[in-house]
Amino acid sequence: MKYTEEHEWLRAEGDVYVVGITEHATSQLGDLVFVELPDVGDTVAKDDEIVVIESVKAASDILAPIDGEITEVNTALAEDPSLANNDAIGEGWFFKIRPSDASQLDDMMDEAAYKEMIG
Amino acid sequence: MTQLKETPLHALHVELGAKMVPFAGYDMPVQYPLGVLKEHQQTRAKAGLFDVSHMGQVVVKGATYADAATGLETLIPIDILDLGEDRQRYGFFTNDDGGIEDDLMLANRGDHVFVVVNAACKETDIARMKAALEPDLSVTEITDRALLALQGPSAEAVLASFDKRAADMNFMDVATLNLNGAEAWVSRSGYTGEDGYEISVPADAAEALAKALLAHPDVEAIGLGARDSLRLEGGLCLYGHDIDATTTPIEGALTWAISKVRRAGGARAGGFPGASQIMAQMENGATRKRVGLLPEGRAPMREGVPLFASEDATDSIGAITSGGFGPTVGGPVAMGYVTKEHAAIGTKVFGELRGKRQPLMLTKMPFTPANFKR
Numbered sequence: 001m002k003y004t005e006e007h008e009w010l011r012a013e014g015d016v017y018v019v020g021i022t023e024h025a026t027s028q029l030g031d032l033v034f035v036e037l038p039d040v041g042d043t044v045a046k047d048d049e050i051v052v053i054e055s056v057k058a059a060s061d062i063l064a065p066i067d068g069e070i071t072e073v074n075t076a077l078a079e080d081p082s083l084a085n086n087d088a089i090g091e092g093w094f095f096k097i098r099p100s101d102a103s104q105l106d107d108m109m110d111e112a113a114y115k116e117m118i119g
Numbered sequence: 120m121t122q123l124k125e126t127p128l129h130a131l132h133v134e135l136g137a138k139m140v141p142f143a144g145y146d147m148p149v150q151y152p153l154g155v156l157k158e159h160q161q162t163r164a165k166a167g168l169f170d171v172s173h174m175g176q177v178v179v180k181g182a183t184y185a186d187a188a189t190g191l192e193t194l195i196p197i198d199i200l201d202l203g204e205d206r207q208r209y210g211f212f213t214n215d216d217g218g219i220e221d222d223l224m225l226a227n228r229g230d231h232v233f234v235v236v237n238a239a240c241k242e243t244d245i246a247r248m249k250a251a252l253e254p255d256l257s258v259t260e261i262t263d264r265a266l267l268a269l270q271g272p273s274a275e276a277v278l279a280s281f282d283k284r285a286a287d288m289n290f291m292d293v294a295t296l297n298l299n300g301a302e303a304w305v306s307r308s309g310y311t312g313e314d315g316y317e318i319s320v321p322a323d324a325a326e327a328l329a330k331a332l333l334a335h336p337d338v339e340a341i342g343l344g345a346r347d348s349l350r351l352e353g354g355l356c357l358y359g360h361d362i363d364a365t366t367t368p369i370e371g372a373l374t375w376a377i378s379k380v381r382r383a384g385g386a387r388a389g390g391f392p393g394a395s396q397i398m399a400q401m402e403n404g405a406t407r408k409r410v411g412l413l414p415e416g417r418a419p420m421r422e423g424v425p426l427f428a429s430e431d432a433t434d435s436i437g438a439i440t441s442g443g444f445g446p447t448v449g450g451p452v453a454m455g456y457v458t459k460e461h462a463a464i465g466t467k468v469f470g471e472l473r474g475k476r477q478p479l480m481l482t483k484m485p486f487t488p489a490n491f492k493r
Contacts, residue, residue: 031154056154056155056156
């Protein structure tokens with residue numbers, strides 16, 4: 001698993017990466033009530049705002065962690081945003097992305113570094 | 120930075136693991152470990168206990184109840200004089216433009232009027248009352264009492280287990296009860312759309328009472344987050360958002376609260392700030408109105424979202440003043456202002472969210488049925 005400073009996680013699955021947000025992020029956000037996902041086939045650039053999430057408190061954007069193409073989105077999450085609260089790194093995944101430049105992952109944190117960042 | 124004030128239940132909130140936030144100058148619990156969604160559902164299904172001690176509790180007293188009531192009627196367009204003993208009524212202070220300075224609850228407690236006002240407005244409210252009413256009347260802020268709210272369908276059974284007279288009270292009744300050994304000034308009212316009580320109790324007895332109430336299996340502590348989603352589903356105004364000094368009671372869809380006797384043709388018509396503007400609007404209508412709005416999609420639309428008559432109209436017809444996810448509705452709910460031409464129930468309007476126009480339907484409030492004991 002790789003982690004970004006924006007509290008996203010990326011897990012390799014064949015030639016794509018599954019992306020979600022961390023348990024730390026969902027506990028800070030509170031109960032999620034709305035998730036708007038990108039379209040499959042979208043070509044996105046790192047730091048594009050591609051997902052909108054709303055908790056009971058506020059709206060936030062999720063940024064594309066890398067350049068690439070969206071290959072799949074978690075429609076179950078759009079139907080039931082609480083999946084992200086209940087199973088952040090499992091059923092609560094957001095989308096899958098095929099990287100156009102896998103070297104962008106090199107700078108990301110591993111689990112130990114992420115845990116150190118969140119204290 | 121000014122030091123945040125603490126309510127008599129502050130230590131209990133911390134002990135219960137609440138997430139504390141600054142609110143109206145107080146360090147208040149926004150949620151407990153249960154979380155906003157479950158706290159909301161708990162209150163609709165069983166009972167929730169809220170700390171609302173940050174609100175202002177004020178006793179207005181004269182030689183008689185009638186003296187105090189008559190004095191307050193110069194500031195508030197409500198029939199206070201004929202309010203029955205041990206009865207409560209909703210009202211508001213108006214200003215010279217007919218705007219709402221604060222909304223409040225008034226109770227006839229025999230020899231005085233007991234007034235509960237919003238935390239953020241309490242200093243100006245008390246100054247306003249003192250300036251207008253003293254020295255003929257005394258205006259005393261009650262600072263040695265906490266204020267709790269017990270809300271939800273189990274509230275009656277829970278409170279009656281402390282003092283069975285709680286069950287005899289009807290909606291908007293007030294009574295002095297003995298709760299856990301403390302003298303409690305109780306009203307059967309609240310801010311959730313559910314049956315329930317608001318309980319004024321001596322500060323030094325508040326924590327013990329709160330703990331005794333929480334020991335009941337049907338009661339959980341509820342924070343400000345769920346308080347907001349509950350009142351929004353209940354169609355109840357949040358002062359400073361849905362109504363303020365620039366909105367009149369007619370615009371705010373609160374005309375129902377202005378007592379007949381204070382309206383044009385009534386025995387005590389007018390005599391409150393902004394009476395001519397308010398009466399003219401009651402006669403001719405207002406140019407805008409507060410309405411309930413149900414977004415048709417799943418995305419919550421929050422305060423500030425501009426509203427339009429169509430997908431491509433250039434001029435906005437209003438804006439959302441409160442909005443969010445309604446856990447009981449199971450989707451987004453909102454309220455806001457629209458111009459009178461677009462204020463009919465069933466009208467479709469569009470909110471601009473993240474650059475996209477999304478439809479909302481004007482809907483009767485409350486969004487969830489009120490469960491008051493009438």
